[in-house]
Amino acid sequence: MSEKAKTTPDLTLRGLRVFVALAEAGSVIGAASRIGGSPSGVSQHITALETAVGARLFDRKAKPVTLTPAGQVLRRHAHKLLAALSEAQADLAEISLASLPQLNLAIIDDLDASLTPVLVSSLQSRLSRCFVHAFSGRSDHVIDRLLAREADIGVSAMLPPDSSAFRVLPILKEPFVLVVGKGAIQGDVRRALDSLPYVQYSESLPIGQRIARHLARVRLNPDRRFALEATRSVLAMVAQTKGWAITTPLNLMDAERFLPDLEVMPLPFTGDIRRVHLIARVDELGRLPEDLARDCRALIRSRLVPRFDALAPALAGAIEVAAD
Known part of the structure; x- marks a missing residue:
């Protein structure tokens, strides 16, 4: 083997992932953000890749950076290689899941009664020994x-601080809504709120903090x-005091x-949306998180959406389930 062959860099999977990230992001900074690396690291991987293939892959003077003809050829092959690797990893993960002794779930409490039995049953049917x-x-x-x-899998209305280490699969989105004591509102809703008792969630809770921030934004x-x-305590107090609160359909x-x-009605000012996701760590558990996310969406479409639409016809369609 020649000395040149010994020192020529090899194509690496990491290099191909960086290449695809740069091709999609159009900038070194954007690619670094996508892969959770540094701009200098992206540049080093691209330089090594160009040395390995013996051709320029990007026109870096263009804004955004664009692929050269050689880069276009490599992109086609890179997508095929990475897709094949992802499929192989998923298949291997399925084999290892078959002997998984325990799986830990963490689910927001307002979905616990509806989602937990479905997810546990789904897991038991797929992983009978788990x-x-x-x-x-x-x-x-x-x-x-x-x-x-x-927890191995979570269902939450918040995201991890660094989402790049997790798969975030959308489940649903829902608006914040106004709840008032029956018969308490006469005439203009916004004006009536000024004279009614406000029942708030504690600001030690994420939902309490979010509602407080939103009220500040709308200057209320x-x-x-x-x-x-x-x-349960918030709604009981609203009913008892003929006051009002802000909450969500779930x-x-x-x-x-x-x-x-x-009485449940839309907010009489600019609204806010809460999103719920299923979250699992990247490159773990194979296709299981995607399967469970589909199960969650199916349950919400078939049971929770019709149930809420019947309870609050004026807000029918408020819960939007993510597409599979």
Whole structure:
């Protein structure tokens, strides 16, 4: 073997991933963000790749950077190679999952009663020898368990601080809605809120913090008399005081026994949207997270959406399920 052959860099999978990221992002900084690396690292990988193939792959003077003819050829092959690798990894993961002794779930509490039985049943049908442990709690606690590896899969309305290490699969999005005591609103809704008791979620909760920020954005500063931690307590207090609160459709269904004493309506000011995701670590568990996300969406379409539409006909269609 010649000395030149010994020192010529090889094509690497990491180099191909960097190449594809740069081709899609159109900038070194954008590619670095996609792969969770540094701009200098991206440049080094591309230089090594160009040396390995013996041709320029990008016109870096163009803004955004564009592929050369050689780069266009490599892109076609790179996508095929990476797709084949991903399929092989998924197949290998399925083999290892068959002997998985335990799987830990963490699910936001307002979906616990509806989603947990479906996910556990789905896991048992796929992994008959696996012991499934399910935790229910706040979105920030779900994320904490994922980060601490105390959960393998989470369903949360929050994202990890560094999402590049996780697969984030959308489940649904829902608007924040107004809940008032039955008969409490007469005339203009926004004006009526000024004279009614405001029942707030505690700002120690993610939902409480988010609602507080949104009220500040729309310049609404209601008199704060009390703060409660559970949706059931919030809705019970709204019914008792003929006051008002802000919540979401999923939270409403978690405490629907109070709805006969309440009215649900759109916010009388600019709204906000909450998104719920299924989250799992990258390159772990094969196709299982995607399968479970589909199961979640199917359940929500078939059961939760019709149920909410029946409870609050004026807001029918408010819960939007992500496409499979």
